[in-house]
Structure formats: C-alpha cells, structure tokens
Amino acid sequence: xxxISSNKVSNGWHKRYKHSSQTTQCDMTFAIFLPETVxxxxxxxxxxxxxxxxxxxxxxxxxxxxxxxxxxxxxxIVAPDTSPxxxxxxxxxxxxxxxxxxxxxxxxxxQAPYNKHYQMYDYVxxxxxxxxxxxxxxxxxxxxxxxxxxxxxxLVIGLRNPDMYTSISAFSxxxxxxxxxxxxxxxxxxxxxxxxxxxxxxATVLMTNYDQPVKRPILIEQGTEDQFLEAQLKPWxxxxxxxxxxxxxxxxxxxxxxxxxxxxxxxxxxxxxxxxRHFVSRD
Amino acid sequence: xxxISSNKVSNGWHKRYKHSSQTTQCDMTFAIFLPETVxxxxxxxxxxxxxxxxxxxxxxxxxxxxxxxxxxxxxxIVAPDTSPxxxxxxxxxxxxxxxxxxxxxxxxxxQAPYNKHYQMYDYVxxxxxxxxxxxxxxxxxxxxxxxxxxxxxxLVIGLRNPDMYTSISAFSxxxxxxxxxxxxxxxxxxxxxxxxxxxxxxATVLMTNYDQPVKRPILIEQGTEDQFLEAQLKPWxxxxxxxxxxxxxxxxxxxxxxxxxxxxxxxxxxxxxxxxRHFVSRD
Numbered sequence: 001x002x003x004i005s006s007n008k009v010s011n012g013w014h015k016r017y018k019h020s021s022q023t024t025q026c027d028m029t030f031a032i033f034l035p036e037t038v039x040x041x042x043x044x045x046x047x048x049x050x051x052x053x054x055x056x057x058x059x060x061x062x063x064x065x066x067x068x069x070x071x072x073x074x075x076x077i078v079a080p081d082t083s084p085x086x087x088x089x090x091x092x093x094x095x096x097x098x099x100x101x102x103x104x105x106x107x108x109x110x111q112a113p114y115n116k117h118y119q120m121y122d123y124v125x126x127x128x129x130x131x132x133x134x135x136x137x138x139x140x141x142x143x144x145x146x147x148x149x150x151x152x153x154x155l156v157i158g159l160r161n162p163d164m165y166t167s168i169s170a171f172s173x174x175x176x177x178x179x180x181x182x183x184x185x186x187x188x189x190x191x192x193x194x195x196x197x198x199x200x201x202x203a204t205v206l207m208t209n210y211d212q213p214v215k216r217p218i219l220i221e222q223g224t225e226d227q228f229l230e231a232q233l234k235p236w237x238x239x240x241x242x243x244x245x246x247x248x249x250x251x252x253x254x255x256x257x258x259x260x261x262x263x264x265x266x267x268x269x270x271x272x273x274x275x276x277r278h279f280v281s282r283d
Numbered sequence: 284x285x286x287i288s289s290n291k292v293s294n295g296w297h298k299r300y301k302h303s304s305q306t307t308q309c310d311m312t313f314a315i316f317l318p319e320t321v322x323x324x325x326x327x328x329x330x331x332x333x334x335x336x337x338x339x340x341x342x343x344x345x346x347x348x349x350x351x352x353x354x355x356x357x358x359x360i361v362a363p364d365t366s367p368x369x370x371x372x373x374x375x376x377x378x379x380x381x382x383x384x385x386x387x388x389x390x391x392x393x394q395a396p397y398n399k400h401y402q403m404y405d406y407v408x409x410x411x412x413x414x415x416x417x418x419x420x421x422x423x424x425x426x427x428x429x430x431x432x433x434x435x436x437x438l439v440i441g442l443r444n445p446d447m448y449t450s451i452s453a454f455s456x457x458x459x460x461x462x463x464x465x466x467x468x469x470x471x472x473x474x475x476x477x478x479x480x481x482x483x484x485x486a487t488v489l490m491t492n493y494d495q496p497v498k499r500p501i502l503i504e505q506g507t508e509d510q511f512l513e514a515q516l517k518p519w520x521x522x523x524x525x526x527x528x529x530x531x532x533x534x535x536x537x538x539x540x541x542x543x544x545x546x547x548x549x550x551x552x553x554x555x556x557x558x559x560r561h562f563v564s565r566d
Contacts (some may be wrong), residue, residue: 008508008537009545065348065548225291254291262292265348 010067031057050153063261074198105155109190130223143275155203175238176204185240223257293350319560333429347543366398389436392473426558438486450561458521459487
C-alpha cells in the first residue's frame with residue numbers, strides 16, 4: 001500500500017492510498033477517514049461508501065461534509081473507486097460516462113474484455129475489507145451506503161451479505177437496474193444479454209426473492225427534484241418489493257432536493273447516526 | 284442576472300448566477316447560499332467569502348460544509364469568483380496559477396493590460412454587495428472571510444471598511460503580501476514595481492498604520508502543517524502588528540492541519556458563529 005495523501009480533518013484523518021489489487025488486476029485507489037478515537041487505541045467500525053457514476057474515491061470525502069459527525073460517533077469511512085483504472089483497463093468504446101471507467105456498477109463482469117478487471121463486487125466485499133482490517137485500527141463491524149450507482153451497489157451488497165454488514169443505506173439509489181437505461185446498458189455490457197444473469201445484482205429482484213433469516217435495517221433518502229428519479233431510480237419499485245416481502249425499510253422523500261452532493265451533505269449525519277445505532281458496542 | 288443553477292441544501296438554497304459587471308467589464312459568476320429563514324420573509328445578514336488561488340465561486344460551496352450551521356444561524360453566504368474571466372481578459376503570459384485568471388488578489392490593477400478587467404477590490408466592496416442587496420432578501424449587515432489569497436482579501440477589505448463589515452475572519456491568510464513570493468509577483472504585476480502602491484492592499488501594513496475609531500473583531504485560523512506557512516503566510520507578522528497597534532485579534536493555531544478545505548471544513552462552524560455574534564439583530 002502506498003500513501004498518496006493525508007489531511008487532518010475534524011480532529012480525525014483523511015488518507016488516500018493506492019494498492020495493487022489481485023481482484024481487479026490493477027492498481028486501485030481508496031480513501032479512508034479515521035476518527036480521533038483511534039488515537040486512544042480503540043478499534044472502530046467502518047462505513048463503506050460506494051460512489052456514483054463518474055466519481056472516484058474523492059467526491060464523497062470532499063463534498064459530503066461527513067467528518068464532524070463521523071468523528072463524534074467514532075466511525076471510520078472507506079470510499080473505494082468506482083471502477084478499475086489504468087491504461088490496461090478496457091473503457092467503453094465511446095468513452096461514455098455511464099459504462100467502463102468510473103462506472104463499474106459493483107458487479108463481477110463476465111463479458112470480455114471487461115471480465116479481466118471489472119470485478120468490483122469481489123473487490124468491495126472481499127479484498128478491500130480484508131485490506132482495511134489488516135492495516136487500520138478497525139474492528140470487523142461494517143455497514144454500507146452509497147449514492148445513485150453506489151446506492152445500487154450498497155443495497156445489492158447489503159442484501160446479499162446480511163452476516164457482513166449490520167445496516168444498509170442509500171441516497172438516490174438505482175434500485176432496479178434491470179429495468180432502467182443505465183442498468184440495462186451496464187448489465188448487458190458487463191454480464192451479457194441474458195437477464196437471468198442480472199438478477200443477482202438487482203436490489204428489487206433480490207428483495208422480491210429475499211429468504212434469509214436476518215433482515216438488516218435499510219434506510220433510503222430520495223429527493224423529489226432528482227432529475228433521474230422517473231427514468232433511472234424509481235425507488236417505489238424497491239419499496240413495493242419490500243412491502244411484498246414483509247421486509248421493513250425506511251424510504252424518506254425530500255421536497256425540492258436534487259441528485260447532487262448538496263442533497264447528500266444535507267442528510268449524511270442522519271445516515272451516520274443510523275449506522276452507528278446498529279453497530280454493536282464491543283468495547 | 285442569469286441563474287446558472289439552483290440546489291436545495293440543508294433546508295436552504297445554493298444558487299449560482301452570472302451577471303455583466305460594470306466594474307470588471309466582463310461577465311462575473313457568483314454563488315449565494317440563502318437560509319430557510321428567508322422563506323418567512325426575513326431579511327438575513329451576509330457573509331462574503333473570498334476564495335484562494337485557482338478557486339472559483341464553487342470551491343467553498345462544494346467543500347466547506349458550511350450550510351447546516353449557516354442555515355441554523357440564518358446567515359446568507361456569497362462567494363464571488365477570484366478574478367475576472369473570459370476570452371477578452373488578460374491572463375499571465377505563462378498561464379501560472381498564482382497570477383492572472385483565478386488570482387485577482389482582490390486589488391484594483393493599475394498596470395496594463397490588467398487594469399481593464401482586474402478591478403476586484405471595487406467589485407467585491409461595491410458592485411457585488413449592491414447587486415446582492417438589490418436582488419436578494421438580505422439586510423445591509425455584512426461580514427467578510429476568506430482563505431489564503433482570500434484571507435488576505437478579507438483582512439484588507441475588512442480593515443479598510445470598518446463601517447461596512449461588522450466582523451472579519453480568515454483561514455490561512457497571506458497577511459503580508461508585500462513580503463512573500465505570491466504577493467510580490469501579484470502586486471508588481473497588477474500595481475507596478477513601487478512598493479508604496481502596495482501598502483493599501485497589505486493587511487500587516489494596514490494594521491501597523493491603523494488609526495480608525497472602530498476596531499472590528501478579527502478571527503484567524505492557521506494550521507501548523509500548512510505547506511505555505513513559512514514562505515507565504517507568516518501570520519505572526521500580522522499578530523505582531525496588531526499587538527503594536529493595540530488592536531485585539533484572535534489567531535488560533537491548530538496542530539496537524541494543512542492548507543486544504545479539509546482544514547476549513549473543520550472550523551467553519553466556529554467562524555459562522557463568530558460572525559453571527561457580531562451581527563446586530565434588526566428583527
């Protein structure tokens with residue numbers, strides 16, 4: 001692991017690292033926020049944050065305004081990149097913003113040429129937490145959250161791994177990617193044209209078929225003035241699936257808010273408090 | 284005035300505007316945050332924020348994390364750009380980051396070709412507040428703050444206009460630009476080579492010669508790990524000048540913090556509270 005930069009912030013530390021990933025077969029960058037309680041030798045729980053299309057590890061860390069509350073609650077935050085990167089990594093042939101670099105969709109690609117590097121599901125659920133738990137003063141308690149494409153990732157990863165993440169949240173998530181233009185483009189490119197291969201990465205399908213004994217709490221925020229609400233996000237489909245599955249979730253809608261980090265920064269403190277409530281104290 | 288964008292944030296609104304400026308003879312962009320109290324017909328005071336080198340109106344608004352506290356306290360925030368812009372506006376011949384575009388230094392340039400557009404002192408102290416007070420639900424109470432080059436601007440503008448700004452603050456300011464590489468380059472380029480023309484824009488010189496009856500409160504934050512501390516910023520020179528002038532100021536130094544917005548976001552709430560205390564209630 002190579003330290004890229006380090007900044008003190010809100011009494012804690014924001015650090016960026018680069019490491020060679022076996023999963024994605026390229027160098028990966030991530031950022032971590034460590035609260036000041038780690039200075040007292042305390043191991044802290046980790047919130048994994050998955051960002052949206054075009055983002056890197058930097059957007060959340062620079063724009064969400066999460067550090068004051070995270071420091072107060074004693075929560076580390078880890079933000080991975082949104083795709084593999086590097087000269088060797090295949091991009092969309094049209095260099096579009098919604099496929100390829102910056103748009104890994106948190107799946108394990110099966111289609112060439114993307115299957116070589118685009119293994120973001122395994123990277124986020126296996127290699128990255130192992131790396132974090134080996135190198136930083138964190139315990140094994142994890143929660144997951146994200147925005148838009150990353151909200152999709154958080155819901156999918158949380159629902160498929162209820163023993164791993166104690167709570168799940170999302171801002172403006174793509175809840176039913178099999179059924180919207182962004183998801184259809186990404187899934188056909190990464191997973192091929194047969195929709196049955198898409199289901200394991202579709203939060204609404206996963207919710208519809210949910211049969212595990214543990215139901216982790218889920219909190220979703222959605223702005224009413226989000227420009228992608230009707231065509232891409234459709235949170236009501238996930239809400240309906242949850243009701244049919246008798247899985248309690250909270251979906252808050254907010255008048256006037258859009259799809260930007262201004263929305264995330266307005267409600268991130270409530271999500272940190274939500275995840276904090278569900279971490280088990282292991283002092 | 285042309286509205287560029289509008290985002291709801293922390294129950295208030297962030298808006299960007301473009302307008303044709305008579306002072307700088309080009310289109311100027313600014314951003315404004317309006318707290319929710321304006322919805323009740325209340326006129327609110329304004330904190331003017333001056334950004335540092337390479338910044339625009341966007342950096343503070345995206346990275347400072349100021350909106351929750353500003354909304355709570357009922358303070359509007361206005362962030363102008365850091366220089367005139369446009370094809371017609373002269374830039375540094377080497378396109379350097381510390382002179383020309385993005386580096387107006389809040390002075391009225393006297394040297395060709397910069398004197399045509401680089402009239403940022405008059406823009407910030409005259410045209411911009413007149414525009415804001417004519418078009419937004421604000422009262423005439425103003426405070427001023429800024430970062431680095433903008434901290435220089437805030438100290439200079441505040442000290443020269445004690446009847447206009449009720450309090451002054453700065454993060455990591457260039458306090459003595461006549462006496463550091465950034466300032467010497469900018470002032471010789473905009474103001475010519477005779478240092479006596481620089482004094483009206485040098486906070487340490489202004490403090491040394493301060494003779495006005497009103498002494499507005501001044502609050503400065505400085506990180507000890509700021510990479511520009513020794514060569515460019517030198518806040519101790521301003522502190523010493525203030526002591527010699529019997530002008531009480533507060534200079535807080537913070538272990539481990541650097542020059543970035545991570546530092547600003549860590550202490551912006553305290554600056555908002557400081558300015559709020561000095562606004563006179565005019566309900």
